[in-house]
Amino acid sequence: MISDVLDRLLRAYRHMLIEKAISMGLTELQLSALLVAAEGVNTVVKLADRLMVAQPTATDTLLALEKKGFITRHRVGKTTVIKLTDKGVKAVEEVKSLFAEIDGIAQKIGGLELRLKLLELIAELQKRGLIEAKLCLTCRFFEEGFCKLLGKKLSVLELRAYCLDYQPAFTTRPL
Numbered sequence: 001m002i003s004d005v006l007d008r009l010l011r012a013y014r015h016m017l018i019e020k021a022i023s024m025g026l027t028e029l030q031l032s033a034l035l036v037a038a039e040g041v042n043t044v045v046k047l048a049d050r051l052m053v054a055q056p057t058a059t060d061t062l063l064a065l066e067k068k069g070f071i072t073r074h075r076v077g078k079t080t081v082i083k084l085t086d087k088g089v090k091a092v093e094e095v096k097s098l099f100a101e102i103d104g105i106a107q108k109i110g111g112l113e114l115r116l117k118l119l120e121l122i123a124e125l126q127k128r129g130l131i132e133a134k135l136c137l138t139c140r141f142f143e144e145g146f147c148k149l150l151g152k153k154l155s156v157l158e159l160r161a162y163c164l165d166y167q168p169a170f171t172t173r174p175l
């Protein structure tokens with residue numbers, strides 16, 4: 001079965017992230033928030049949604065990151081906007097070098113085909129209502145490899161596993 005392989009992979013990946021977070025003086029959630037903020041998610045509401053946590057949890061996480069010097073926060077109207085500091089950018093670059101190593105290994109064993117199959121697995125789980133995801137393959141703007149929102153055909157590398165502009169193409173069936 002593939003579920004045991006996915007379980008092992010997830011556990012190893014999570015352990016690796018926890019170890020990296022600890023080495024930086026962060027919690028796993030703080031490191032995840034930093035990585036998400038680096039992707040351009042710059043408000044508390046969007047960050048909470050992306051991390052799948054309650055808004056107060058996201059706020060507490062960001063307060064800790066600010067105290068540790070990884071981000072700055074400022075108000076724009078009623079919205080709190082997040083920005084990485086130089087220390088935050090450096091931390092993200094360090095983690096991304098670790099991700100690059102994983103990507104290199106994945107490229108050798110399956111590359112683009114492996115990426116597409118994993119995205120298809122996520123899409124199918126979402127269609128069955130088992131998980132929440134905001135990926136291109138299940139977006140109303142995506143049709144036959146073309147993103148109507150961006151106005152272009154997307155390569156496998158451009159297919160997003162999480163999109164801020166996502167709108168569902170279907171409703172999930174109840175469990």
